[in-house]
Amino acid sequence: MNYIVFDLEWNQPMDGKKSSERKLLFEIIEIGAVKLNEDKKIIDSFCELVCPQVYQEINWHTKKMLQLKKGELKQGKKFKTVMNRFLKWCGTEDYIFCSWGPQDLTELQRNMQYYRMEPLSNKPIPFYNVQKLFGIQIGEEGSAKNLEAAVELAGLKKDVPFHRAYGDAYYTAKLFMRMEEDLLKNHYSYDLYHIPHTKKDEVRISNEKENILITRGVAKKMDITTSRQMMAINCMKCGQKPVRAKVRWFSSNNKILYAAGYCPKHGYIKGKLKIRKSEQGEYYAEKVLTYTTEEEIQKIKEKKKLLQKTTKN
Ligand SMILES: [Zn+2]
Secondary structure, eight states: OEEEEEEEEEEOOOSOOOGGGOSOSSEEEEEEEEEEOTTOOEEEEEEEEBOOSSOOSOOHHHHHHHTOOTTTGGGSBOHHHHHHHHHHHHOSSOEEEEESSSSHHHHHHHHHHHTTOOOSOSSOEEEEEHHHHHHHHTTOTTOOOOHHHHHHHTTOOOOSOSSSHHHHHHHHHHHHHTSOHHHHHTOOEEEOSSOOOSSTTOEEEEOSSEEEEEOOOBSSHHHHHTOHHHHOOEEGGGTSEEOEEEEEEEESSSSEEEEEEEETTTEEEEEEEEEEEOTTSOEEEEEEEEEEOHHHHHHHHHHHHHHHHHHHO
């Protein structure tokens, strides 16, 4: 399997219209990528400018960041043309996308949708978020370093400019190449531009620490909270077997729910479930189950008690 490490530059208008009033908030103006083979050796590269169709004026921040020369973008081809060339370049062999941060794959699909291109997929797409992996690698899980800081920290040579699609893809690839297989094994991210629509397409990520489920989309919130399967607390070490509840699901704001369970073999498990709304207006949930301690369970119990008291008053 190949790795397509890519990066986008986009332009954003600055006229203060709310993003919900817009069909396209970020217009892609450059696509850059590096292709790695399964040994993570660079075997090819891609870099093309896109001539803007939606926002003719490039906002000053983008201009400054990208150091665009006057008229440079006009030399680019239209998005559809560049995108088709990019997909052709990606090739017919299996590949997985890699990017710095979680946003690029979403914006790529949003731009494709805007131009009514055939979607990359109609379900969640697995990818490697190299920014997240880098955080885990340096023992700062959850930190989101910017690319240049990461390159400095890793002691890489800065031999191409930053803030251009090719350069950023190249550095992301350099950082990715150094990652251990073990780290990559259980750390896929999923782009949720298209959420799962069937039970079969639901996303399950299990590693020694957590068990994550991204459910299929449903019409009403109630369809989630009344679903046994979606609300089950499972022990992943016992092979997804539901366990006895210790604290039943409760919520302080109807968006995040908490619960806890107990597996006689593997101990306490706490659950956190977030209900989200997709771009298409459906509800879906992200459920995270984590092994925990008795003290932690006690805290959850107290939280629930306190909440019940305040709602009664
Ligand atoms: Zn168990």
